[in-house]
Amino acid sequence: MTNNSYPLVSVAIITYNQKEYLRECIESILLQNYPNLQIVVADDCSSDGTQDLLLRYSQQYPNVFTLKLSEKNLGITANSNLAHFACRGKYIFWMGGDDLMLPGKIAKQVEYMENNPDCTLCYHNLDVFDSATKKNLYYFNHLKKQKINGTIREIIRFRTFNGACSTVVRKDKTPKEGFNELIPVASDWLYWVDTLANGGNIKYIDEVLGKYRRHDNNITKKTKCLSQVDIDHLNTCNIIIGKYPQYISEALYAYAEILFHLRKKLDYKKIVCFSLGANFRIRKAIALGVFLLSFGIIKV
Secondary structure (H helix, E strand, O other): OOOOOOOOEEEEEEEOOOHHHHHHHHHHHHOOOOOOEEEEEEEOOOOOOHHHHHHHHHHHOOOOEEEEEOOOOOOHHHHHHHHHHHOOOOEEEEEEOOOEEOOOHHHHHHHHHHHOOOEEEEEEEEEEEEOOOOOEEEEOOOOHHHOOOEOHHHHHHHOOOOOHHHOEEEHHHOOOOOOOOOOOOOOHHHHHHHHHOOOOEEEEEEEEEEEEEEOOOOOOOOOOOOOHHHHHHHHHHHHHHHHOHHHHHHHHHHHHHHHHHOOOOOOHHHHHHHHOOOOHHHHHHHHHHHHHHOOOOOOO
């Protein structure tokens, strides 16, 4: 790209009580070698001084920062929508307030998107590190089967193989309604699905261009009981089946995979009964599909 051909990029940061990490996150963005940035930060009524920190950044970089500072707690999905609708760029990069960009990330992904107009969603590998020790724990896409290119079918079937903070999307492909607020916490999967439903492909860059921080407050941390993230993923399957019936086989595959991974948390039948908020016809289809895809192991 020439100096005059840098499309506006929006970096959307979602944060809540992450002041201890947020400065490092923001600095990793400001240090990018990309000259045309809008940094959108949606803060969900933090009580740790996060908003004061953001106001100082906004005063220092008034033409870069767009702040959405809530006066009451909205929850993750509603807060994400504040950021989504404030983004003006051709491309949206998504970040948590504790995530980090590595040098050259934005320029590399934008160049790829500009050279591949069929690409709607582009992601890369991540260094997953321990917040306390700073040591690498593993790489997000360390297995060959996790390095996926494809279409909406793959994002439904294999779910969130793309780390959210590795992902950039074309703004004109994102859903007009933004994130679906029926999914209160883990709404990013459905957001990717709705984005790809508007056309285009998923492309993977096999480089580590960002860092994902592991700490006690991660919403994706493993638990021994059914979590809101688990419920959201099950209900996302229900929504996909109702909204995109042409992809029912992919959604049923994802449903069976989720149930299999929940086998130690709850009885299968209880999980299915709990999650099915769809109509009777959809419930019957899901029950049959889960039974077949699990080779009869899951009986509903």
